[in-house]
Amino acid sequence: MIQTNNLTFHYKKEKHLFSFPNIDLKERENLLILGKSGIGKTTLLHLLAGLLTPISGKVVVGGVDIHSISYSELDKFRGQNIGLVFQKKHAIQSLNVVENLHARLFLSRKPISNTIIDFLLEQLDVSDCKTSTINTLSEGQSQRLSIAMAVVHNPQVILADEPTSSLDDANCKVVIELLIKQAKLTNANLIVITHDHRIKPLFSNSITL
Amino acid sequence: MNIWSISLKNIKSKPLYTFLSIFILALSITLLLGIRQLETSFKYQMQNNLGEIDLVIGAKGSPLQLVLASVLHMDNPTGNILYEDAKKIGKSPFIKTAVPISYGDNYKGYKIVGTTANFATLYNAKLEKGSAIKKSMEVILGSTVAEQLQLKIGDTFLSSHGLLENDIDIHSEHLTIVGIYQPTNKIIDRLIVTSLESIWHVHQEEEHEKDENHLEHHENHEKEKEITSLLVSFRSPSALLTLPRKINKDTNMQAALPKYELEKLYRYTGVGLKTISWIAYMILIISCITIFVSLYKMVKERAFDLALLRTYGASNFQLTRMIAYEGLIIGLFAFLLGLLVSKVGLYFMLRIMETEYQQNILQKLPLQEFLQIGLLVVVMIAFSILLAIYPIMKMNISTTLSNEK
Structure with a gap:
């Protein structure tokens, strides 16, 4: 569950004030946010993840106003309740696939369970790459890993920033479908931010900035 | 999985830098320990041989x-x-x-x-x-x-x-x-x-x-x-x-007066030892700069990784610890290596001297001197670590993540 209320933001050195439409997602609802480059898509995503602090307005995740708690509590809250998927780099370079997932769970203060990890990698069709290092993964494999990293800790909200822009049509569809499926399995809200119109048909609920 | 093991993996993923850092630091520690030990042994031997001769x-x-x-x-x-x-x-x-x-x-x-x-x-x-x-x-x-x-x-x-x-x-x-x-x-x-x-x-x-x-x-x-x-x-x-x-x-x-004469001799030979000591201190500084560069490079180059770790729930303090542990692991290995090499080196050096002068002069380094060198190394490493983790304190996760996209 995630709600926003009259979010506004502006960067220190810029005059432009971003103001964002309200979002109100009930349990298991997904949302596609479309918009051109520079319109503030990533800014919105970072506000939702608590990586940026808004000028005004609120972000409430699972009943917690994330900008009203202390920085260290926010770090902890983010680690436990939010999963982020990025466009390119998705994991820690010096760790292999399984180690990344272990580190992810450790830092989220969640118990480390190899059965869950095995099951997840199986689902995402990357069981073969368990001990591969990150830079040996293909684009598709590495995007699947980023999904695993975003859902392994059972978050309340999954936020994806341009997850498909570097993928071909086939992989694009697979990745979004996997994201939707994993969100459903963990009862999480999925918010995808993109300028990629290929994925519009896969979402019932979308807004354009 | 904990912070220690992440640090270890980080170190393993850049073997060349790690090797270089350990090698240079160990070299300076070897020289420092070796010289101190020779110095003490020399002094002790001279004083000891005086017996009661005034x-x-x-x-x-x-x-x-x-x-x-x-x-x-x-x-x-x-x-x-x-x-x-x-x-x-x-x-x-x-x-x-x-x-x-x-x-x-x-x-x-x-x-x-x-x-x-x-x-x-x-x-x-x-x-x-x-x-x-x-x-x-x-x-x-x-x-x-x-x-x-x-x-x-x-x-x-x-x-x-x-x-x-x-x-x-x-x-x-x-x-x-x-x-x-x-x-x-x-x-x-x-x-x-x-x-x-x-x-x-x-x-x-x-x-x-x-x-x-x-x-x-x-x-x-x-x-x-x-x-x-x-x-x-x-x-x-x-x-x-x-x-x-x-x-x-x-x-x-x-x-x-033997005491006076030997003190004089010691002052002459001391100049050489002093010079080597200064070289050792210089190498120590250089090695700390190497460690700093290695850690700083890691912090800068892997800024995205560090930002990612933050999104995984890692606190600033955990990231700081991660970098600090890397420095400490390097320092620890270098210290052990330096200790080993100085012991082995002195042993062989004195074996040669022993056959020449029929004198076995190796003395144990007093604990205090040993701790002094250890403390100096720790302080220097701590200083390089502090400099290296400074960017973490100032890191803006949002900017880092957006820039690296």
Whole structure:
């Protein structure tokens, strides 16, 4: 569950004030946010993840106003309740696939369970790459890993920033479908931010900035 | 999975940098530890070998040479003095003990010292086996001599003339071993001790053979008996001020203060050690810069990784610890390596020196010195770590994530 209320933001050195439409997602609802480059898509995503602090307005995740708690509590809250998927780099370079997932769970203060990890990698069709290092993964494999990293800790909200822009049509569809499926399995809200119109048909609920 | 293991994986993922950091740091630690140990050993050895000797009286010449020859047995003597003259000085009320020594012969490189029974008390040396010297041509071996030459009581040998081992100039009289001293870790361990008479006897016999005018020589020689030097220990320190000056002014002998002379020598040799110390400190600084660069590079290049870790729920403090552990692991390995290399290096170095000077001078480094170096290294590493983690404190996760997209 995630709600926003009259979010506004502006960067220190810029005059432009971003103001964002309200979002109100009930349990298991997904949302596609479309918009051109520079319109503030990533800014919105970072506000939702608590990586940026808004000028005004609120972000409430699972009943917690994330900008009203202390920085260290926010770090902890983010680690436990939010999963982020990025466009390119998705994991820690010096760790292999399984180690990344272990580190992810450790830092989220969640118990480390190899059965869950095995099951997840199986689902995402990357069981073969368990001990591969990150830079040996293909684009598709590495995007699947980023999904695993975003859902392994059972978050309340999954936020994806341009997850498909570097993928071909086939992989694009697979990745979004996997994201939707994993969100459903963990009862999480999925918010995808993109300028990629290929994925519009896969979402019932979308807004354009 | 914890912060330690992430740090370890980070280190493993950049082996070249890690190796370089450890190598340079270990080099400086090796030098620092090695020099300190040599320095302490040197100083200790010199102080220790003084025993209770406060003053050395010998023939005029270089006072340092006199001390090196008579106290450390490392150099040629300045010449001989008359036993009569030395005995006169020995009667001074300032003097507690005066031990005459006379030498000029060796057996297989170990010096033979003719002296009186008091010589052993200067070094607190006690007999391990055998008995005291009762007559001429009997000797007691220092423990190292006995061990190295595999000699035992009752064995006899021929001494050779001079202070270095040679086969050409061998005396014809046999010396008999009657005792062996306990190890003292002092110079006496490496000496062959005999009576003054033995030395005189050996040399007079030979002079007789050469000298045709036997009778006249014999009459004079009681008066002409010579010794190399007189080792003196004072009754009170006040003698230090008056006695040496008096001897140097009024007699044809010189008095040298071993403590002062060795301190002087130590200052000369200390310059070299100081230079190496400074080089070691420079290398330590360079190695800390290497560690800093390595960590800073990691922080900068992997900014995205670090930002990712933050989105995984890692706190700033956890990231800081991660970087700090990397520095500490490198530091720890370097310290152990440095310690090992300095021990092994010194061992082999001293093995070579030992065969040259027949001296084993390696002393254990006092814990305090050891801790001092350890602390210095820790502080330097901590400083480089602090500099490297500064960017983490200022990191803006949002900007980092957006820029690296």
